[in-house]
Amino acid sequence: TGTRKFFVGGNHKLNGNRQSLHTLIESLNNATIPSSDIVEVVISPPSIYLETAQKAVGPRIQVAAQNCYSEAKGAFTGEIAAEMIKDIGNQWVILGHSERRKIFGESGELIAKKLKHAIEVGLGVIFCIGEQLADRELNQTDAVISSQMKDILGSVPDWSKVVVAYEPVWAIGTGKVASPQQAQDAHHFIREWLASNVSKEVATNTRIIYGGSVSASNCNDLAKEADVDGFLVGGASLIANDFITIISSAK
Numbered sequence: 561t562g563t564r565k566f567f568v569g570g571n572h573k574l575n576g577n578r579q580s581l582h583t584l585i586e587s588l589n590n591a592t593i594p595s596s597d598i599v600e601v602v603i604s605p606p607s608i609y610l611e612t613a614q615k616a617v618g619p620r621i622q623v624a625a626q627n628c629y630s631e632a633k634g635a636f637t638g639e640i641a642a643e644m645i646k647d648i649g650n651q652w653v654i655l656g657h658s659e660r661r662k663i664f665g666e667s668g669e670l671i672a673k674k675l676k677h678a679i680e681v682g683l684g685v686i687f688c689i690g691e692q693l694a695d696r697e698l699n700q701t702d703a704v705i706s707s708q709m710k711d712i713l714g715s716v717p718d719w720s721k722v723v724v725a726y727e728p729v730w731a732i733g734t735g736k737v738a739s740p741q742q743a744q745d746a747h748h749f750i751r752e753w754l755a756s757n758v759s760k761e762v763a764t765n766t767r768i769i770y771g772g773s774v775s776a777s778n779c780n781d782l783a784k785e786a787d788v789d790g791f792l793v794g795g796a797s798l799i800a801n802d803f804i805t806i807i808s809s810a811k
């Protein structure tokens with residue numbers, strides 16, 4: 561994988577409370593995991609807990625917001641700004657998650673604006689893309705991925721701040737994980753897309769991580785694939801031992 565450091569993110573979605581989060585962070589802080597040269601680890605609790613999480617994590621764990629808005633401030637009730645995420649010491653934000661796209665109707669255009677602003681503020685962005693089941697059945701997977709990548713093409717001030725998360729929608733929260741070959745094919749396609757549309761260097765250096773029903777039992781086979789540079793984990797990231805096993809699949 562060259563210069564690409566393995567990356568494992570835990571997306572808590574709308575789950576947990578102060579107590580469960582502290583218990584989870586305590587377990588992660590005390591776990592024996594591969595060194596920071598081998599794997600970067602990020603957890604993403606709901607926004608109301610981001611600051612408490614930031615204060616609780618040890619040096620091996622970073623914190624990500626699950627979303628942010630495209631503007632620094634103003635009349636945008638209910639939103640949080642990248643500036644605020646940065647202000648409390650978090651280093652990452654997840655953008656474009658399929659639940660944001662589907663349930664909250666976020667467009668590719670809005671996601672691109674958010675991504676540009678977050679990177680300008682200095683956050684790293686975990687940018688999520690992926691096809692729905694119907695797309696795959698109609699052989700439109702590559703077309704959907706290209707189109708979602710194209711959405712952000714003119715909006716990335718610094719590609720070193722982007723981690724691309726390939727998350728086939730049919731695999732998210734379903735227990736139906738992509739096969740290692742399906743993941744590898746999509747990741748390879750994304751890397752080739754980066755080589756053609758951005759640069760060879762960005763293609764080589766950008767982490768492309770897989771998400772969708774990653775578990776302690778399937779992570780090792782997925783991690784073996786050449787273009788799988790880590791994982792974005794939902795359900796299993798709430799269970800300390802499972803998340804630690806997934807972190808330890810780093811190659």
Ligand code: PEP
Pocket residue numbers: 571573727731732733734735771772773774792793794795796
């Ligand atoms: C996710 O929310 O990004 C995700 C991949 O969820 P799960 O691991 O539960 O499928």
